[in-house]
Ligand SMILES: Nc1ncnc2c1ncn2[C@@H]1O[C@H](COP(=O)(O)O)[C@@H](OP(=O)(O)O)[C@H]1O
Ligand SMILES: [Mg+2]
């Protein structure tokens with residue numbers, strides 16, 4: 001797994017660099033609303049092209065399940081955006097792409113997923129809404145083999161190196177390999193530090209995090225669950241899989257994702273984060289305590305919501321979730 005680890009780190013760092021450049025100059029017309037009414041920017045598309053291109057050059061036989069596709073960049077209508085995304089991708093790639101190769105690279109992420117074989121899953125920007133606001137977002141890449149996540153890498157450009165000094169240095173990379181632990185490094189150095197969740201025995205001492213966007217996870221329900229658990233600290237609201245990073249390194253203790261209605265979560269929204277937690281000593285399940293099943297395609301078809309906690313308190317958190325009748 002060492003060459004996969006190195007290639008994934010390089011790809012995520014390059015894509016993170018691209019996102020940082022865009023953020024400094026994001027202008028009107030570079031954020032588009034997709035058909036499901038969620039946003040996508042030139043940075044999401046550029047980052048997907050960069051990561052897919054780097055993965056394909058190193059592992060040509062592996063398939064990729066990525067969030068984005070090239071539809072809005074095609075034809076005469078897509079020309080202006082396409083040129084922008086191409087020039088962005090080429091600022092970080094060693095070998096420049098042309099128009100056709102750019103579209104091909106992005107669309108290499110269209111694999112349907114499944115039970116067998118080696119597949120990468122990519123969220124080029126997780127937390128696009130956070131990215132647009134200037135808050136947290138993450139470039140998230142994971143390698144799934146025969147349905148199980150074996151490697152997860154996350155680049156978090158706005159994430160403080162030390163949560164106690166939120167205005168200090170920002171930019172963290174997180175990496176986990178199955179059976180080898182979870183690690184953090186700064187964007188500015190290759191030195192890695194192992195991270196662990198906080199060893200906590202009572203949920204009342206816990207702090208919990210959740211989505212900023214209430215339509216992704218009910219804030220009302222989480223408040224009821226927190227009250228049942230005796231949690232007194234206020235909810236930490238944060239976009240993206242940075243929530244998994246916060247819990248994995250002990251800044252927070254519980255992550256509640258109380259998905260509404262019949263929404264199905266995407267595998268790229270949870271693959272890298274879930275391994276980071278497991279390798280840092282935590283449990284990741286859905287709201288019914290079932291493990292997340294990454295082998296069913298592009299979505300977590302058999303799961304609802306996500307609950308992350310230390311093994312000593314996970315079952316108490318699940319009990320509290322079950323006592324609250326969740327909002328639809
Ligand atoms: N109704 C919904 N319920 C739960 N998650 C949703 C959702 N609509 C979109 N999402 C997902 O929530 C992700 C962001 O999660 P969070 O709220 O934790 O920041 C989005 O990732 P992208 O930003 O990559 O599109 C998107 O995939
Ligand atoms: Mg999206």
Ligand SMILES: [Mg+2]
Nearest residue numbers: 123126127269
């Ligand atoms: Mg996402």
Ligand SMILES: [Mg+2]
Nearest residue numbers: 067123125126
């Ligand atoms: Mg995304």
